[in-house]
Amino acid sequence: MTPYPAAVPYGRLLDPAHRSDPYPQFAELAREPVHRIDDHVWAVGGHAEISRLLRDPRLSAQEPAEFGPDTPLGSDGQPFRGPFLRQDPPHHDTLRGQTMHQFVPRILGLRPKIEDLVTELVDGLDGASELDVVSALAYPLPVAVICELLGVPRSEEPVFHGFAARLTRALDPPESFTSEELADVAKTREDWRAYLTPMIVQRLTEPGDDLISGLLTDGDPAERMTMVELATTLGLLLIAGHETTVNLIANGTLALLRTPDVLARLRADPDLAPAVVEEVLRYDPPVQLTSRLTTADVRIGDTNVPEGDRVLLLLAAGNRDPRRFADPDRFWPERPDNRHLAFGSGVHYCLGAALARMEGQAALTAIATRLAAPRLVADPPPYRPNTILRGPAELRVAVGASAQRFTTA
Template structure:
């Protein structure tokens, strides 16, 4: 009787899944970067090398789409006449390209002039906690969470009083992106309820905009291009859910992770305070050093050779973005938080046809928030380090980040 083949990466991956290690997974990512590719089990692979991940993100033989339609042949049909299979993040070309092009066409023009509005939102949120004396602020609850949901609601034409509803849906829907190994049966069942609730909430809003289009993103998507290829309602609801998750939860983590990095690196905090023009470089380094999205999953549609290993068709491939971002073969001193580094080709926004649609918006929000933290909070320091982290492993970030300060400078 032969013994089962050992898979050394399984223990490492198990430690990454363990919530006890959520506050600092990077020692385990560092172990994974010792090799560019690992076999996790008989049909699953982990890719941790920066070069290999970059290539695979652009390889059409790596599919983001489920092997079978989620709803079966009797489920709702998409705009291509085939069974609906989820938002375009989980689709392959050509249908992915058609849905993404429609979204980009309506989304990009609406965000180009948003920087002043975002900066005003940040200022208003901090003003609620202003004062000349010492105090404490939870950066997650008071800034990182409300900012992106306010921005998304503004894009969608959702009134401010509805923001708490979107906030709730963002947290509930996000768990759907986590590895199934981290979800209990109850959580899986709850996700199905959440998806149904999302449709029940959004479809009447879609019908209202169809009857009376306005200038918001929902109205734009309902009236975009050729009616024959326009998104059907279930695709539009899924796309808006994707924008909510990707545009909200990732930005929450970008701001929280970035604030924590600044607090742990007071020299960088001081440089940003003295020169707010450093903000773009700081945000890019946060995206490399502690990315909001730690990994993503694909499967192969053909045999692919990766760093000398042949990954067979039909196998699962997990791209370890956070490991690639600290690959010493690509980045000098990868564990150093160093905004002035050159050639910061991080993987935080993915690549290829699935490159993050909201990258420009996330950068605006991150730059505005971190600049305000650096310039308006006097002597900020963490109340608890490490802070508590949320259960989500794929979209990793603090559950709260309490920061003590000696005062918040008023605007103006």
């Protein structure tokens, strides 16, 4: 007998068999402000509660860790704890600030490059009667962009894609792993650092104008990232700048093809693209949940969650909270006041949000305006097993003759 009833829908969320439609489970877990999953794990699905907790300093992003004599030190002189996404202030703020200083200026002028890449990819489909949107557009676009930012040649894109898939799996809840998968996670991190090390060393002696060089040479040398911090940060950027956008484009295409009236409106008015992307982020977000640890007792609704317990913040449930969004299961880009939770909130707000929006808008506009009479070959499509970063493994679409060429203003 399950000691806590909410463990049943949470178990379904972890089960890949339910990956194509997790929303009934999310809805069940959002009926109350907080549900107990086990003795030390709680789930929160309300929009208001999640919004507040994401900004609550009593909820820590840091995972418990055991440090040994071989644990490397971070640039703060303390044992290395992982990517800044999983660290708390003040060291989180230092690492994030360094990354933002180099990352943000480089993405501000990328929109023309992104639209050119989309045009190139869609031009390559000319004459095709069927395509896989994931392999033809959703994957190659963001991986080309992140390689451009890092100064990595496009010939290395397949390597980056392989690492992205493996590193993404490492983000899933630990209870969803077998012992063999946990060992593979550790090996993936080692392999990633080994792959990056020659690249980093080369830029130490021959810096360029890429993001890696910027992180190595900018600011006070005493405060710069260590090699392990840099490799981990680059892995985080690879996932955040690639895997989430793959899901955004694939989930958005699926939503458009399931709602032909919205597809027709976007085709007639490409200026609707920003609203379409925001609604995709609410309706079927690439990041479904995140977790925190309480550093003090925290009151959620009428429940006291003790210090040291894990709180699962169900972003996808909050995005369909009927107390916040009217008709939440409807895909409606013109929805007013669409303040979704897809990019989080507080100090951990998504660093690559602006880049994801640019890529999503360009790709979904191309889907609407360049593909004639697109229709799903299989619905639902097959999904990857990942729980947190959820998206189709492939999205096969049948098309008619090529439509008008995608152009930019």
